Amino acid sequence: MRILVITFSRGVNPGTFIQAFGVQTGLRKIFPDSEIVFLNFPDFKRGNQMARSGKISIKTYIFQKGAAAYRMLRYKMLEQKYFIYTKQKVDMFNYDVTSINFIKSYDLVVIGSDTILEEVTGSKGQIGLNWMPLNVPKVYFAASASPANFEVNQDLMEVASMALHIGVRDDLTIDLFVNRLGLSKDMVLKQPDPSYFLDLSLFDLKPKHRNLFKREERYVLYNFNSGFPYRKELADILRKLGYNVVSTAYNPYADICLDKLDAMEWAGVFRYIDLSVTERFHDSVFTLRNCKPVIAIDWEKKRFSKNGNSKTLGILSDYGLEKYHVNLKEYEHLDIVRKLILDSILIDRDSIQIMNNKYIDYARNLLYVIKSKI
Numbered sequence: 001m002r003i004l005v006i007t008f009s010r011g012v013n014p015g016t017f018i019q020a021f022g023v024q025t026g027l028r029k030i031f032p033d034s035e036i037v038f039l040n041f042p043d044f045k046r047g048n049q050m051a052r053s054g055k056i057s058i059k060t061y062i063f064q065k066g067a068a069a070y071r072m073l074r075y076k077m078l079e080q081k082y083f084i085y086t087k088q089k090v091d092m093f094n095y096d097v098t099s100i101n102f103i104k105s106y107d108l109v110v111i112g113s114d115t116i117l118e119e120v121t122g123s124k125g126q127i128g129l130n131w132m133p134l135n136v137p138k139v140y141f142a143a144s145a146s147p148a149n150f151e152v153n154q155d156l157m158e159v160a161s162m163a164l165h166i167g168v169r170d171d172l173t174i175d176l177f178v179n180r181l182g183l184s185k186d187m188v189l190k191q192p193d194p195s196y197f198l199d200l201s202l203f204d205l206k207p208k209h210r211n212l213f214k215r216e217e218r219y220v221l222y223n224f225n226s227g228f229p230y231r232k233e234l235a236d237i238l239r240k241l242g243y244n245v246v247s248t249a250y251n252p253y254a255d256i257c258l259d260k261l262d263a264m265e266w267a268g269v270f271r272y273i274d275l276s277v278t279e280r281f282h283d284s285v286f287t288l289r290n291c292k293p294v295i296a297i298d299w300e301k302k303r304f305s306k307n308g309n310s311k312t313l314g315i316l317s318d319y320g321l322e323k324y325h326v327n328l329k330e331y332e333h334l335d336i337v338r339k340l341i342l343d344s345i346l347i348d349r350d351s352i353q354i355m356n357n358k359y360i361d362y363a364r365n366l367l368y369v370i371k372s373k374i
Contacts, residue, residue: 003027004106006130008045008114009038009083012071014248015195016268019113021082022194023141027110029197029364030371037106039199040085041092041129045121056226060252064226067250067259074262092129093122100134111137112143113169113194115311120150131159139165139370142191147305148176148201157181164373167191167366170314172305192363193285193315195357200289203267205258213272219244221269221276222254222352223283228299230334235336237252238277246273263310275344277337279303282309291352293344295337299328312326316340319355321347337345 001053005027009020011195024036056064077359079085090099103109109132111117116130117140127133133155160166160181166188168174177188204210213219220243235253247254248266257271267286270276276287276294287294296312304310304327313325324340324347326333 001033001107002102002105003031003034003036003085003108003110005036005110005111006039006041006132007110007112008043010070010079012052012075013142014261014263015280015285016114017075017078017263018195018198018267018282019142019193022197023110023113024083025369026141026194026197026363030084030367033192033302036084038083038085039129040087040089040114042089044092044128044130045115045201052092059154060226060243060250062285063252064250064258065256070260071257071262074260078262078264088166090129093126094124095126095129101131102243103129103134104122104136109138110141111138111163112141112167113191115144115146117143117145118148118153120156127155127159131156132163133159135162136374138163139374140167141165141370142167142169142194143173144169144311145173145176146170147303147309147312148180149306156284157183161187165189165370167370169193170311172309172311172314176276189366189369191366192359193282194363195282195285196359198267198288200267200271203264203271205261205265206353209265210272215303218275219241219256219273221246221248221273221278221287222282222294223247223249223276223278223280224251225249225279228279230328234277234333234337238341239336241341243275270369275341279312281315284312284315288315288352289356291349293347294324295344296325297328297337297354298325308337318351318359348358 005023007020008016011118027036033107049249073230088102099228111132132138177183178185222245232253238245244255246256248256248258249258270286270290276283284294284296296316298312316322316325326337
């Protein structure tokens with residue numbers, strides 16, 4: 001069987017690589033002899049990453065971009081090692097007959113995971129290949145449309161209904177398929193992020209990085225982009241509470257910057273930290289998978305749905321930890337975050353592990369449900 005995967009996998013976001021690696025790992029469990037190829041397409045989400053926020057210094061900007069450029073080289077090495085990409089590059093929203101015939105040559109198209117469904121149409125108004133409007137065997141594989149702030153129509157409903165399996169990653173996307181597109185609840189299954197297919201023993205730091213973590217000290221993973229208005233203030237609060245502040249991207253307010261790790265090393269950081277305070281979805285996932293507490297903070301409007309929901313809130317809610325999600329809109333809310341950090345010590349780690357095991361078992365069992373539909 002020839003399988004074409006349509007998902008994000010490139011760039012310097014470790015969660016992007018890890019989820020793609022998880023998709024491939026899951027597919028190999030049920031189709032071990034298949035040819036699995038990732039579609040080569042322009043990243044329609046990336047935008048202008050070279051722009052500098054007016055709130056950071058030129059020095060910080062240079063350090064950030066220097067570290068990101070180095071990580072990019074390391075990530076490309078991982079991509080070459082683990083993934084096969086199509087030689088043909090296909091524009092998701094401006095495709096032609098040649099691209100259509102190329103995609104139709106595959107036996108199965110797998111869409112997801114990640115927020116691959118976040119965009120629907122391009123400038124010409126045609127539904128994007130990320131939704132796969134072509135008449136081909138397709139499955140949605142832990143796909144997400146979060147925050148799903150777009151308009152829907154009958155054409156999109158018909159495209160979605162043609163899928164052999166609809167597995168979506170979060171309640172926001174379930175709501176989109178069921179309540180807005182009108183599909184039957186029985187057709188739409190909640191499917192865990194594919195990183196749950198990955199054994200944590202695959203991931204670790206090199207000795208020189210492991211040695212930065214001392215047994216007698218406490219460490220918090222602290223990841224926010226440079227536009228976060230309280231990046232310095234919240235880092236100072238964490239230090240006053242006795243934590244060493246660790247970032248996996250360049251952050252002038254961190255005590256330890258592990259800003260040159262590749263994605264596999266990034267996933268190894270979580271065994272050495274005691275807590276995460278982060279805006280990143282996969283930071284939250286891997287913190288929980290390592291049975292550590294996380295304070296998940298949303299602050300950018302574009303990450304929220306119209307009703308205030310988000311993918312980070314979704315993952316914490318699945319663990320019964322929605323209390324530890326914060327919509328940080330005002331400086332005064334930092335006191336709320338401080339109290340949650342203190343309360344996080346009381347989180348029952350055994351309960352987190354029980355949920356981890358449920359997620360892993362369900363994700364694996366769902367693979368065979370998918371296989372039975374193909």
